[in-house]
Amino acid sequence: MKAQDRIFLALDVNSYRRAEELVTRLKDYVGGFKVGSQLFTRAGPRVLRMIKKAGKPIFLDLKYHDIPATVARAAEEAVRHGVSIFNVHISGGYEMMWACVETCGKLSREKSLPKPLILGVTLLTSLTDADLSDLGIQRRIDAQVLSLGRMAQKAGLDGVVASPQEVKALRDAFGKDFIILCPGVRPAGANKHDHHRSATPKDAIAAGADYIVVGRPILDAPDPVLVCQRLIQEIKQASPR
Ligand code: C5P
Numbered sequence: 384m385k386a387q388d389r390i391f392l393a394l395d396v397n398s399y400r401r402a403e404e405l406v407t408r409l410k411d412y413v414g415g416f417k418v419g420s421q422l423f424t425r426a427g428p429r430v431l432r433m434i435k436k437a438g439k440p441i442f443l444d445l446k447y448h449d450i451p452a453t454v455a456r457a458a459e460e461a462v463r464h465g466v467s468i469f470n471v472h473i474s475g476g477y478e479m480m481w482a483c484v485e486t487c488g489k490l491s492r493e494k495s496l497p498k499p500l501i502l503g504v505t506l507l508t509s510l511t512d513a514d515l516s517d518l519g520i521q522r523r524i525d526a527q528v529l530s531l532g533r534m535a536q537k538a539g540l541d542g543v544v545a546s547p548q549e550v551k552a553l554r555d556a557f558g559k560d561f562i563i564l565c566p567g568v569r570p571a572g573a574n575k576h577d578h579h580r581s582a583t584p585k586d587a588i589a590a591g592a593d594y595i596v597v598g599r600p601i602l603d604a605p606d607p608v609l610v611c612q613r614l615i616q617e618i619k620q621a622s623p624r
Contacts, residue, residue, distance in 0.1 A: 386618040388414035389588065390611065391442050393566070393598030395419055399426040399433070406437050409601070412611035415440035415467065417596055431464050440467035442564075442596070446504050448472035451482035458483045458501070462490050466499050468564070470544055473503035473531040480538035500542065500562055503535035508546040508567030508578045524580070525549060529556055536561060547582035547592060554591030566596040570613060573600050584614050588621035 390413045394402045402422055416434050418441060423430070434441050443466040447454045454471055461469040471483055484501060491498040505528045506515075512524055520527055528549045533556075535543050542562025545553055550563055565587045567578035575581050576599055584595050597614065604610045 384593075385414075386615045387412060387611075389592075389594050389618055390584075390614055391415050391417045391564075391594055391596045392601055392611075393417045393419060393444075393596050394422050394430075395598045395602065396422060397425055399430055402426065402430050403433055405602070405607075406434055406439065409607060409611060410437050410439050412608055412615070413439075414594070415442060417442040417444050417598075419444040420446075428464060431466065435465060442466070442468040442470075443499075444470055444596075446470055446472055447483070448475045449479070451476075451479040454479050455482040455486040458487050459490050462487050462496055462499060465497065467497075468500045468502060470502045470504055471540075473505060473535050473540075473543070477534055477538050480535060480540055484539040501540050502562060502564055503531065503538075503540045503543045505531045505535075505543050505545045505549070508580045511579050525552060529553065532557055532561075542593070546578075546580035547587035547590065547595075548580045550587060550590040550592045562594070563592050564594040564596065565592045566598075568595040568597055570600060570610070570617065583617065585617040585621040588618050 392409060392413045394416050396402050416439055418430055431441055443461050447457050487498055528545055529552060532543050532553050536557055544564050546567050547565045553563055567581040568584050568587050569575055569581045571583050587595050601607045601610045
């Protein structure tokens with residue numbers, strides 16, 4: 384995989400037009416585009432069609448978390464949209480993840496549609512040990528992430544979304560074929576915003592991440608292309624697997 388293909392730009396913007404500008408300007412500098420709840424709520428599936436037309440992979444980041452039947456039906460729609468990756472919250476439970484995997488597999492076989500990678504969200508990078516304790520979870524973050532990763536693998540998910548700080552433990556525990564995608568990645572010295580568990584792109588990739596998601600460091604930069612080029616250089620230095 385080329386270094387640039389490891390980068391998904393989070394299109395966390397409030398209009399279709401701004402998303403289109405970013406896709407046009409940055410499509411040659413990133414691997415794909417992540418569409419999350421803000422842009423999807425604002426612009427809907429039209430934005431997915433626009434990214435597909437630009438020939439780039441889509442990560443639909445809606446973090447499904449509902450009863451198994453509802454998540455399975457939402458997942459079917461993600462398959463129909465032709466996204467490359469989508470995600471569910473592992474804390475939605477084994478049955479929910481399993482229903483999602485089964486339904487997507489069946490639909491893609493029957494309709495000859497490509498099956499997206501289905502990733503499980505472990506713990507958001509904004510959470511701390513204190514938040515876990517408030518939620519009534521007695522384990523520490525690292526142990527909880529591994530336990531969630533185990534559930535995801537058992538349910539047949541392709542991999543997980545996790546903080547860069549947990550990548551090494553996940554990679555060691557689940558092997559080379561388990562996909563690990565990391566948000567909360569920040570170039571050295573950059574503003575960490577609301578991420579409590581972040582790392583540099585170089586460290587995330589060196590620890591074993593397959594993909595990184597970067598939003599504000601690119602979106603807010605005076606020269607977004609330059610930021611992407613620096614990210615690519617950093618990833619190359621990490622000598623990815
Ligand atoms: O702007 P920034 O680089 O912080 O954007 C991070 C992106 O990753 C956001 O779109 C956020 O929704 C997403 N994210 C995620 N899972 C996490 C943390 C952040 O998908 N655990």
